[in-house]
Amino acid sequence: MVRHIWIAVLCLTAAVCSCSAAGFGPASAWPGEITLVQSLHLWIPVSDEWEARLEGDPVLRHRIAGGEWHKAGSSFAGKGSAGQVLTWDLGVDPGWAAPRLYIWRGVLHLHGTPGLVWLESDHFQVLPLNSHEFTVFGTDGLTHLRPGEWYVFPEPVEIRWRDAVAPIRGSVASKMSALGEQPQASGAAWLQGSVSLDAGESALLTLRLTGPSPAGILSIILPQQLILQEPWKASTGWIEQWFDGAWNMNIPELGFGEVLEITGIAIAALPHQETWLAVRASWHGALVDLPVFIGRGWFTEPPRLSLTAFSQGEPVPGAEFVFVDGARESTGASGKLWARVKPGLQPVFPVGDPKNPLWVTAMAGLPLPVEVQAVEGAQGQAGIFGGVLVGSDGSQAFIHGPGFSIHSEDGACHGELAVGPWQGEMGEGKFAVRWRGPSETYQxxxxxxxxxxxxxxxxxxxxxxxxxxxxxxxxxxxxxxxxxxxxxxxxxxxxxxxxxxxxxxxxxxxxxxxxxxxxxxxxxxxxxxxxxxxxxxxxxxxxxxxxxxxxxxxxxxxxxxxxxxRVFIQGSHKEFQWGMTVLGEGWAGAMHVVNTHYVVELRRGQLVPLSEGLALFGQASLQLQPHGLSSRWVAGLQLTPLPWLGGMASYDSHDGIRWQLGVTFSL
The missing domain is CATH 2.60.450 (lipopolysaccharide transport protein A fold)
Structure with missing residues (x-):
C-alpha cells in the first residue's frame, strides 16, 4: 500500500508592503520522496550575476533548470543574458508526515538583477521582481507592474522590461516571431521601455530617430516632476533648441537607415505621492511616450500614532489597544506606544472598553499624538467587536474577538482563527483550518x-x-x-x-x-x-x-x-548620497542629497478640538527642490457624534474633496 498526503503550497513574494500571493496545488506527495508541485518560468533580462532563493518551511525544495534539489533557505547563483528563460521548480519533501492536508508557505527571492516569474495554466500569472520597469502591453492597454505582486491575466500578454520583450509563449510578440514577422520601427522610439526613479535621482533619456525622414522640428514635453539638468544633446554634436513649454529642436533630413540619438539627463522631483508619468516626444505628427515611475523613496514615512494612557494623572503601562487590522499593541513603562497606521479616519479600540473607541484621523508622514484615560480591565478580554469604514478612497470591514480576527479591505479579505484546538487562516481567496489537539506534558x-x-x-x-x-x-x-x-x-x-x-x-x-x-x-x-x-x-x-x-x-x-x-550616508563608484528624517511633535522634516542634487520636505499638522465630538485638522507640506518651491495643504473636520459613529471630510489642494464614514459595534 502506497501512503500519500495531500498538500497545497502558498508562495509569497518578498516585497515590502505587499500581501500578494499565489497558491499552487493541491498535489499528492509520497513520504520520503521529493515531489514536484509547480514549475515556474524565470526570465533574467540583463547580463548580471544573480541569486535565486526560496525561503519558507523546511520541507520546501527548489531547483533551477532541472538541476539538483536544494532546501529552503539555500540559493542558486548564475549569470543572466538577454532572453534567458529558466525553469524554477518548486517541490516538497514531506518526510514521514501523517497523511492529511498541509499548507506550506514560501517566499521567492531574486538578488542582483531584475527578473520576471510567470506561470502558464488556466490563467496567465506573472510576478515581477526588483524593478518598477516591467510594462504590459495587452488588450486593456498599458499596465505598469509593481515588483513583488502577483498579476493574473486571462491569456498570455506582451511584457517588456525597458526595451526588452519577455519571450512568453502565446503572447503577441512570440506569435509574430513564430511567423517570421518583425514589428516595423517607427521614425522615433525611446531606447528605454520605461524609467523608475526616486526623488532626487537622475536618469539618462535617449530618443532614437531613424531615417528616412524629412527635416523637421522635434518636440519633447517633460512632466513637471522631471527637471532637465542641461540642454539636450545629439549624437552628431550640438543641436539648435528652444523652450516654449516644450523642448523644441531642429532636426536635419535623415537618409535611409540613418540614426540620430537625442539624449538628456533628467532629475526626479519629489511628488506628493508615488506616481506614473510620461515623457512625450512629437515627431512628424507621431507621439511617442516614455513611461516614468517616480517614487518618494527616502521621504516615504507612514503615519505614526503616539498614544499615551493615563489614569488619575499617572501613566499606565500595559494598557492594550486593538487596531482596525487586528493588530494589538500595549503601552510601555512610560504609558506610551508607537504604532504605524494608514492615513485617514479609523477607530482604535481599548481592550477594556471596545464600546468607546478612539476615533483618530492620521495624516501622511506625521506622528499623531493622542492621550486617553485608561479604563479598568484594559488588559482583559474585549469580547466581539468590529465595524465598517467607507469613503472616497475605498472601504474596509473588520470583526475581532477572542481567538479570531477578520479584516477586509477593498475586497481583499484576511483572517486568523484560534479557538481551542482549531487553528485557521484566510487570505487571497483561500481558507484552511487545522486541528492541533490538546497540549500534553511528560517528564x-x-x-x-x-x-x-x-x-x-x-x-x-x-x-x-x-x-x-x-x-x-x-x-x-x-x-x-x-x-x-x-x-x-x-x-x-x-x-x-x-x-x-x-x-x-x-x-x-x-x-x-x-x-x-x-x-x-x-x-x-x-x-x-x-x-x-x-x-x-x-x-x-x-x-x-x-x-x-x-x-x-x-x-x-x-x-x-x-x-x-534617521540618517544614512551611502557612497559607491557611481554616486554619493545621504539623507535625514526628523520627527517632532506634530511636525516632520526630511532631506535627501544625491551628488549635488537636493530635495527637502517639511510637514506640519495639527488637530484642534472645537467641541466634544468635533475637531478641526489640517496639514501643510513644503518642498524645496532644484526647480524651486512647491506646497500642498489639507484641511478638514472630524465628527464623532456618538461613540460608535465617526466621520471625516477634508479638502486636499492636490486631490480635492475626500470623505470617510465609520460605524463600529461591540457585543
Missing amino acids: DGSWVWQGRGDGWRGHYREERLRLGVELGSGHVPKIQILLNEAGIGAAFSGRGVTVRWANEHIGVGADWGNSRAWITWKPHNLRFSASPRGWRVQHHTPEGTLSLSLDREGSTRFDAAWEHL
Missing part, C-alpha cells in the same frame, strides 16, 4: 516533553549540559546543544548547521545554511557579520542603532536610527 528524569498533534518538543537540563529537540509533524527534526561552562552551542535543522561560542565579553558564531559568520562584543553592544554578499558592523542600544556595511559591488552605507531621527 522523564531530566527530560521534559511537551507536545500536541503537530509535534513534540523536548528539553534536557543539567548543570553542564542543555539539550533541545523539536520533532514537528512533517518537518525535519531540530536539535540544539549547549555546554554551559564552555559556552559552546550548536543547532542542527533542515536549514543547515549553526555553531556558536560565547562568554561574558565576546561571542563567535557561524551559520552554514546562510553562509554567514559573526562576532559580538557584548560590553559595547557591537556585532560584526560577514557573508559572500558583504560585511556589516552594528551597534545596538535601547535608544537606537548604528550600522556600517559594505556589499560586494563596493557600495558602502552608514545608517543611524533613533526614535525620532
Whole structure:
C-alpha cells in the first residue's frame, strides 16, 4: 500500500508592503520522496550575476533548470543574458508526515538583477521582481507592474522590461516571431521601455530617430516632476533648441537607415505621492511616450500614532489597544506606544472598553499624538467587536474577538482563527483550518516533553549540559546543544548547521545554511557579520542603532536610527548620497542629497478640538527642490457624534474633496 498526503503550497513574494500571493496545488506527495508541485518560468533580462532563493518551511525544495534539489533557505547563483528563460521548480519533501492536508508557505527571492516569474495554466500569472520597469502591453492597454505582486491575466500578454520583450509563449510578440514577422520601427522610439526613479535621482533619456525622414522640428514635453539638468544633446554634436513649454529642436533630413540619438539627463522631483508619468516626444505628427515611475523613496514615512494612557494623572503601562487590522499593541513603562497606521479616519479600540473607541484621523508622514484615560480591565478580554469604514478612497470591514480576527479591505479579505484546538487562516481567496489537539506534558528524569498533534518538543537540563529537540509533524527534526561552562552551542535543522561560542565579553558564531559568520562584543553592544554578499558592523542600544556595511559591488552605507531621527550616508563608484528624517511633535522634516542634487520636505499638522465630538485638522507640506518651491495643504473636520459613529471630510489642494464614514459595534 502506497501512503500519500495531500498538500497545497502558498508562495509569497518578498516585497515590502505587499500581501500578494499565489497558491499552487493541491498535489499528492509520497513520504520520503521529493515531489514536484509547480514549475515556474524565470526570465533574467540583463547580463548580471544573480541569486535565486526560496525561503519558507523546511520541507520546501527548489531547483533551477532541472538541476539538483536544494532546501529552503539555500540559493542558486548564475549569470543572466538577454532572453534567458529558466525553469524554477518548486517541490516538497514531506518526510514521514501523517497523511492529511498541509499548507506550506514560501517566499521567492531574486538578488542582483531584475527578473520576471510567470506561470502558464488556466490563467496567465506573472510576478515581477526588483524593478518598477516591467510594462504590459495587452488588450486593456498599458499596465505598469509593481515588483513583488502577483498579476493574473486571462491569456498570455506582451511584457517588456525597458526595451526588452519577455519571450512568453502565446503572447503577441512570440506569435509574430513564430511567423517570421518583425514589428516595423517607427521614425522615433525611446531606447528605454520605461524609467523608475526616486526623488532626487537622475536618469539618462535617449530618443532614437531613424531615417528616412524629412527635416523637421522635434518636440519633447517633460512632466513637471522631471527637471532637465542641461540642454539636450545629439549624437552628431550640438543641436539648435528652444523652450516654449516644450523642448523644441531642429532636426536635419535623415537618409535611409540613418540614426540620430537625442539624449538628456533628467532629475526626479519629489511628488506628493508615488506616481506614473510620461515623457512625450512629437515627431512628424507621431507621439511617442516614455513611461516614468517616480517614487518618494527616502521621504516615504507612514503615519505614526503616539498614544499615551493615563489614569488619575499617572501613566499606565500595559494598557492594550486593538487596531482596525487586528493588530494589538500595549503601552510601555512610560504609558506610551508607537504604532504605524494608514492615513485617514479609523477607530482604535481599548481592550477594556471596545464600546468607546478612539476615533483618530492620521495624516501622511506625521506622528499623531493622542492621550486617553485608561479604563479598568484594559488588559482583559474585549469580547466581539468590529465595524465598517467607507469613503472616497475605498472601504474596509473588520470583526475581532477572542481567538479570531477578520479584516477586509477593498475586497481583499484576511483572517486568523484560534479557538481551542482549531487553528485557521484566510487570505487571497483561500481558507484552511487545522486541528492541533490538546497540549500534553511528560517528564522523564531530566527530560521534559511537551507536545500536541503537530509535534513534540523536548528539553534536557543539567548543570553542564542543555539539550533541545523539536520533532514537528512533517518537518525535519531540530536539535540544539549547549555546554554551559564552555559556552559552546550548536543547532542542527533542515536549514543547515549553526555553531556558536560565547562568554561574558565576546561571542563567535557561524551559520552554514546562510553562509554567514559573526562576532559580538557584548560590553559595547557591537556585532560584526560577514557573508559572500558583504560585511556589516552594528551597534545596538535601547535608544537606537548604528550600522556600517559594505556589499560586494563596493557600495558602502552608514545608517543611524533613533526614535525620532534617521540618517544614512551611502557612497559607491557611481554616486554619493545621504539623507535625514526628523520627527517632532506634530511636525516632520526630511532631506535627501544625491551628488549635488537636493530635495527637502517639511510637514506640519495639527488637530484642534472645537467641541466634544468635533475637531478641526489640517496639514501643510513644503518642498524645496532644484526647480524651486512647491506646497500642498489639507484641511478638514472630524465628527464623532456618538461613540460608535465617526466621520471625516477634508479638502486636499492636490486631490480635492475626500470623505470617510465609520460605524463600529461591540457585543
